[in-house]
Amino acid sequence: MMRSKLMNLVPRAVATTSRQMSTATKLTTVQVDDKTGIATLTMNRPPVNGLNLELLRDIHQSIEEIEGNKSRGLILTSSNPTIFSAGLDIFEMYKPDKERIRAFWTALQDVWLALYGSSVPTAAAINGHSPAGGCLLATSCEYRVMLPKYTIGLNETKLGIVAPKWFMSTFESVLPRRLAERALNQGRMFTTEEALAVGLVDEVANSKEEAIAKCAQFIGTFAKVNPLARALTKQQLRAEELKQLEDERVQDLEKFIFFVNQPAVQKGLGIYLESLKKKATK
Numbered sequence: 001m002m003r004s005k006l007m008n009l010v011p012r013a014v015a016t017t018s019r020q021m022s023t024a025t026k027l028t029t030v031q032v033d034d035k036t037g038i039a040t041l042t043m044n045r046p047p048v049n050g051l052n053l054e055l056l057r058d059i060h061q062s063i064e065e066i067e068g069n070k071s072r073g074l075i076l077t078s079s080n081p082t083i084f085s086a087g088l089d090i091f092e093m094y095k096p097d098k099e100r101i102r103a104f105w106t107a108l109q110d111v112w113l114a115l116y117g118s119s120v121p122t123a124a125a126i127n128g129h130s131p132a133g134g135c136l137l138a139t140s141c142e143y144r145v146m147l148p149k150y151t152i153g154l155n156e157t158k159l160g161i162v163a164p165k166w167f168m169s170t171f172e173s174v175l176p177r178r179l180a181e182r183a184l185n186q187g188r189m190f191t192t193e194e195a196l197a198v199g200l201v202d203e204v205a206n207s208k209e210e211a212i213a214k215c216a217q218f219i220g221t222f223a224k225v226n227p228l229a230r231a232l233t234k235q236q237l238r239a240e241e242l243k244q245l246e247d248e249r250v251q252d253l254e255k256f257i258f259f260v261n262q263p264a265v266q267k268g269l270g271i272y273l274e275s276l277k278k279k280a281t282k
């Protein structure tokens, strides 16, 4: 998979305007800045960018599109002014449909493999809260810029669920092992300020525009680096985690299906959904 992506890494001329590359789907848009050649992938699923089957499929398709059109980099962000992504749409996992839940988890695996394994430089402009699956997406990127007063982290244990190994290794690729282990066990959500202090995010910006500009600046640091050498270096550094999921994706799917169908897990998800609803009516 990575090899064919690498074939796309040839330099190209740049123009000076920005163009909408894809509106084929309604849940993501891809805008390429023709001056920098950087693509911005925006998630757009109100109210909270909950990662359901359709959004995951659109994200995957957009990443493939960006890989295919020789963009110089990918910036992931959200159209919601206060939420990057609320993580997996809990309705996909609560009282699930047998066929759909398989497609859902497979789509999540596809997104992670494509984003974590992307041959182009990736950055997340985290313009809002980013729990669980939102944090997975952000930490799959190479660089993170976050707006103040939001939260980010893998809170799965607080929901009574267990993050799969690849969520954990992505988290661990950003945070020191001891800190990652403690945060995962605690289901800790970090404020922007705490996330910056521990290195979970790289920079703080005061607006979405500034966050995107800082992400573009990061991607710009590769301008004078040979793209093939950069991509092969990234590929080697990330190969172990990618191979592990590629080799075990069927078992990973079966584990998830078994786990999510446990009565205790279903009960916990139901209670959690109720608590979210109650919060909304307060």
Ligand SMILES: CCCCC/C=C\C/C=C\C=C\CC(=O)SCCNC(=O)CCNC(=O)[C@H](O)C(C)(C)COP(=O)(O)OP(=O)(O)OC[C@H]1O[C@@H](n2cnc3c(N)ncnc32)[C@H](O)[C@@H]1OP(=O)(O)O
Pocket (backbone or CB within 6 Å): 047, 048, 050, 082, 083, 085, 086, 087, 088, 089, 090, 091, 129, 131, 132, 133, 134, 155, 156, 159, 161, 162, 163, 164, 255, 256, 259, 260, 273, 276, 277, 279, 280
């Ligand atoms: C060893 C074996 C291992 C095998 C693996 C097994 C299992 C692993 C399984 C799963 C891994 C899951 C990872 C996840 O991503 S789970 C999702 C975790 N997400 C959260 O906990 C976030 C919950 N949401 C919030 O904290 C807030 O909503 C948020 C801060 C994002 C926004 O707050 P705000 O106040 O602006 O908005 P709300 O009023 O709370 O929400 C609006 C609306 O949206 C609904 N909603 C929020 N989040 C979700 C969600 N994740 N899924 C579905 N729906 C969500 C919320 O209920 C409100 O709805 P309504 O009341 O307007 O109808």
